[in-house]
Amino acid sequence: MQATIGLPRSLLYHKYHVLWTSFFEAIEVETVTSPPSNRAILERGVELAVDETCVPLKVFLGHVDSLRGRADYVLVPRIVTLAKGETACVKFLGAFDIARNAIPDVPLIEYNVDVAAGIRERDELCRVGRVFERNGRRVRRAYDHAKREQQRHAAEVSAEQMAIAERDGVKVLVVGHAYNLYDELLGRPIRETLARQGVEVLCSELADMEQARTLARRVSADIPWTYNKELLGALELYRERVDGVIFLVTFPCGPDSLMTELCMRRVKGLPAITIVLDELQGEAGLNTRIESFVDLIRARGRAGSGVAGGGAL
Amino acid sequence: MSVDLSRVSGARRVSFPHMGNYSIPVKTLAAELDCEIVEPPRMTRRTLELGARHSPEFVCIPFKYNLGNYIEALEAGANLLIQAGGGCRFGYYGEVQEAILRDLGYEFGMVRLVGGFSVREHYRDFKAVNPRLNVRRALQAYRVAIRQTRALDRVEDHVRRNVAFEAEEGAHDRVHAAFLAELDGTRDLRGIAALEERTLGELAAIPAERPRDLLRVGVVGELYVLMEPFSNHFVERELAKRGVEVHRFVTVSAMIDHAGRKKHAYLDRMIEHADPYLRYHIGADGTESVAMTHKLMREGFDGVLHLKPFGCMPEVNAMSALQRLSREHTFPVLFISYDAQTSETGLRTRLDAFCDMLRMSKDRRTGAGADDAPAALASQGGR
Incomplete structure (x- = not known):
């Protein structure tokens, strides 16, 4: 029987799904991905999690739980550092142990990335691969292939974004973590509402980390979180090309609580709002906010440069 | 590391946020800057209100207290602020606090000691403020x-x-x-x-x-709310009022002991203590909270209080392990979260119930010898 590995469609899946699926495909391990987030998954996650856990981590626990009995293992990355002098959000240090304690009857398999301590993604993912495939050379080749696929995909996404950014019309940049932006329950309704308003939507996905780091420095000197540097980098990259920014934050995100505050204070002259999502989100209130934000941008656009400042809503 | 002195005019008056009684050694260090020290006024309700008013909504509570301390120190004439760095969000406080205070219109310089506890980097930052400082003087100040x-x-x-x-x-x-x-x-x-x-x-x-059968309780959790009694509503004293012998292991001394080269060995030891509830380090003090709770349980403590600022990620990470430990061993752990709305009355009621429960459980154990301690108080949030 073919071995199977479960991929929870949440958190880092939205950043690494191409890497993971191409890797396991290349070593002939069947991947079972949990369905797009739905109410039941979220509710299960809320039950399993400590109250104060951030929403995406609750969603994640719901996804892990939904893979019960459907795969030999469920893959959970543990990310500590992706570069020297930076860190990942603390939840990525804890996600594996949290899932293990909250859902003890689902077998998990982790890979650990701590570049500052010399623990690299390639070695660790290959270690996971070796559980299924004894031929080490084949596993390493599979990883290298998958990494190239991931980079190709990232470049495509980035080029697509740039193409949108160059188009005419009203454009809004949504700054938020991939696991919120691309989540069926969290980010998708917002992107759709914007699209319904005839607005071009850019997401803060950036291919080139080097570029993101350099650009992020313009907004913040000290910010330590790699994934937040990407968000700041995207903000810097697109800010001249968009008409407004929406910061999409989930309650009570630690890194974003500080980053958004800093951005709101430093990014002047561009209309911006912060939308905080929690697990109780009602769509009506949200739509009203987004619609009035778009109205404001349009009004500002019509008035041309006559309306100075703009500022935050 | 970041030192910005361009906006300090006239004589420098340095200040820093409070934490417990550690202002005493901090003043010893700050004296080496050869400038006047403005100790922020004692913490009051106003400190928190000022801090909370100008802080991001769901930032953790130490940020709000620090900001309140800064505002009150600036009001008292300070013009040079020091912020330290740490292993979590704390490491990023300084830059955001500086931006907030500037938008409020204050003129001041800021020394941000980011990058954790490194004597060498601190020296470089201090030297930038006071060029007359030399290594010997600085080391002596550190020693003292x-x-x-x-x-x-x-x-x-x-x-x-x-x-x-x-x-x-x-x-x-x-x-x-x-x-x-x-x-x-x-x-x-x-x-x-x-x-x-x-x-x-x-x-x-x-x-x-x-008394011979006194209650022993360990206090674990996030370092700021552990070490600043005002921020934890004097929880240790409240326990003592209920006849409890209180033990706490997170102190600045302990942090110094486990810093630098010894950090890795210490973390490994903590992971061992936390086995089987943790396989990896879960960030900042979270690992230690789990390890110490497990250790105290095995040493026969009657219960543990777990304190944290609302939303503190490393400690929220620790909670899933602590809840499982508490459930599997029917070991009482009381979880308390602090934010700007924490009510003193609510906290006291919970402590009353917790201590009564520990007492009954202990009497039953020592009396009938039956070990049927009530299920752990795995309740959450203290608001």
């Missing part, structure tokens, strides 16, 4: 500050364990207050050692009535 810290932690540890049982109310507090007054200003190693010894002797001589 560390010695003061150790004396402080030893004395306060003794008070924590014994104040519940003093025969005459206020006896420990009197000795403690006199000790603090004298420590503040004693800046020679021998003088500090003598003061420490004398104080510990005076404390030991206080008449006490220790």
Whole structure:
């Protein structure tokens, strides 16, 4: 029987799904991905999690739980550092142990990335691969292939974004973590509402980390979180090309609580709002906010440069 | 590392946020900057209100207290602020606080000691402020500050364990207050050692009535709310009022012991203690919270209080492990979260219930010998 590995469609899946699926495909391990987030998954996650856990981590626990009995293992990355002098959000240090304690009857398999301590993604993912495939050379080749696929995909996404950014019309940049932006329950309704308003939507996905780091420095000197540097980098990259920014934050995100505050204070002259999502989100209130934000941008656009400042809503 | 002095005009007046009584050793270090020290006013409700008003909504509570301290220090004439760095969001406080204070219109310089606890980097930052500083002077200041810290932690540890049982109310507090007054200003190693010894002797001589079956409770969690009694609503003292011997392991002395080269070995040891509940380090003090709780349970403690600021990620990470530990061993753990709305009354009621539960459970154990301790109070949030 073919071995199977479960991929929870949440958190880092939205950043690494191409890497993971191409890797396991290349070593002939069947991947079972949990369905797009739905109410039941979220509710299960809320039950399993400590109250104060951030929403995406609750969603994640719901996804892990939904893979019960459907795969030999469920893959959970543990990310500590992706570069020297930076860190990942603390939840990525804890996600594996949290899932293990909250859902003890689902077998998990982790890979650990701590570049500052010399623990690299390639070695660790290959270690996971070796559980299924004894031929080490084949596993390493599979990883290298998958990494190239991931980079190709990232470049495509980035080029697509740039193409949108160059188009005419009203454009809004949504700054938020991939696991919120691309989540069926969290980010998708917002992107759709914007699209319904005839607005071009850019997401803060950036291919080139080097570029993101350099650009992020313009907004913040000290910010330590790699994934937040990407968000700041995207903000810097697109800010001249968009008409407004929406910061999409989930309650009570630690890194974003500080980053958004800093951005709101430093990014002047561009209309911006912060939308905080929690697990109780009602769509009506949200739509009203987004619609009035778009109205404001349009009004500002019509008035041309006559309306100075703009500022935050 | 970041030092910005361009906006300081006139004589420099340096200030820093409060944490417990550590302002004493911090002043010893700050004295090496050769400028006037403006100690922020004592923490009050106003400190928190000021801080909360100008802080991001769901940032953790130490940020709000720090910001409140800064505003009150700036009002008192400070124009140079120091912020340290740490292993979580704390490491990023400085830059955002600086932006907030500038938008409020204050003129000041800021020394942001980011990158954790590194004497070498601190020296570089301090040197940028005070070019007359030399390595020998700085090292001596560090030695004295560390010695003061150790004396402080030893004395306060003794008070924590014994104040519940003093025969005459206020006896420990009197000795403690006199000790603090004298420590503040004693800046020679021998003088500090003598003061420490004398104080510990005076404390030991206080008449006490220790019951044989007293309750022992460990306090674990996030370091700021553990070490700043105002921010935890004096929870240790509240426990003592209920006849509890209180143990706490997170102190600045302990942090110094486990910093630098020893950090990795220490973390490995903590992971061992936390087995089987953790396989990896879960960030900042979270691993230690799980390890210490597991250790205290095995040492026969009656219960553990887990304190954290609302939304503190490393400690939220720890909670899933702690809840499982508590469930599997019916070991009582009370979880308390602090934010700007924490109510004192609610906290007291929860402590009453917790201590009553520990008492009943202990009496039943020592009386009938049956071990049917009630299920753990795995309740969440303290608001």
